[in-house]
Amino acid sequence: MFDEQQKVRVGYTREMARKVSKKYNLVPPVDVVYVAQGEGFDVEYELMAVCAQFNRQEKVIVVNKNDHLHRQRLSIAHELGHIFLHHDIDFHNYNGQSNDFEKFRNVQENEAFEFARELLVPLKHINLFNKEGLTIPEMASRCCVSNEVIFISLQKLNKF
Numbered sequence: 001m002f003d004e005q006q007k008v009r010v011g012y013t014r015e016m017a018r019k020v021s022k023k024y025n026l027v028p029p030v031d032v033v034y035v036a037q038g039e040g041f042d043v044e045y046e047l048m049a050v051c052a053q054f055n056r057q058e059k060v061i062v063v064n065k066n067d068h069l070h071r072q073r074l075s076i077a078h079e080l081g082h083i084f085l086h087h088d089i090d091f092h093n094y095n096g097q098s099n100d101f102e103k104f105r106n107v108q109e110n111e112a113f114e115f116a117r118e119l120l121v122p123l124k125h126i127n128l129f130n131k132e133g134l135t136i137p138e139m140a141s142r143c144c145v146s147n148e149v150i151f152i153s154l155q156k157l158n159k160f
């Protein structure tokens with residue numbers, strides 16, 4: 001489906017998330033609003049049909065006010081992914097509803113998700129939590145994310 005050039009840049013994407021973590025001295029639970037503001041973006045909460053959107057020109061990330069905190073944090077981190085990875089989109093709607101872990105629309109969406117995942121749930125930390133014997137809900141609580149994001153992170157950890 002995709003040629004070599006269009007493949008998700010997993011290494012680069014994670015490296016970028018780690019750079020951002022380092023720049024802002026982040027440890028779980030990562031304050032994604034703090035990062036957005038540090039990059040000059042306002043975070044606003046509104047009623048909307050999608051999870052989030054950002055506008056590079058107006059320097060704003062808008063998040064769905066009705067979403068659960070975990071969803072909102074993932075949405076903000078996702079939009080930060082597009083911002084830091086310099087994806088060629090200035091205005092972006094992120095509809096992260098049903099099945100968004102399996103059904104990504106394109107490479108940029110995959111990269112934004114992987115950036116968000118690594119920012120919120122660094123593999124380094126999940127590895128430590130795993131060694132400490134924490135359960136998935138305990139890890140989720142430490143990172144302030146859903147169990148699902150932890151589960152995906154653990155799967156990625158096992159691949160390396």
Ligand SMILES: [Zn+2]
Nearest residue numbers: 078094109112
């Ligand atoms: Zn996106």
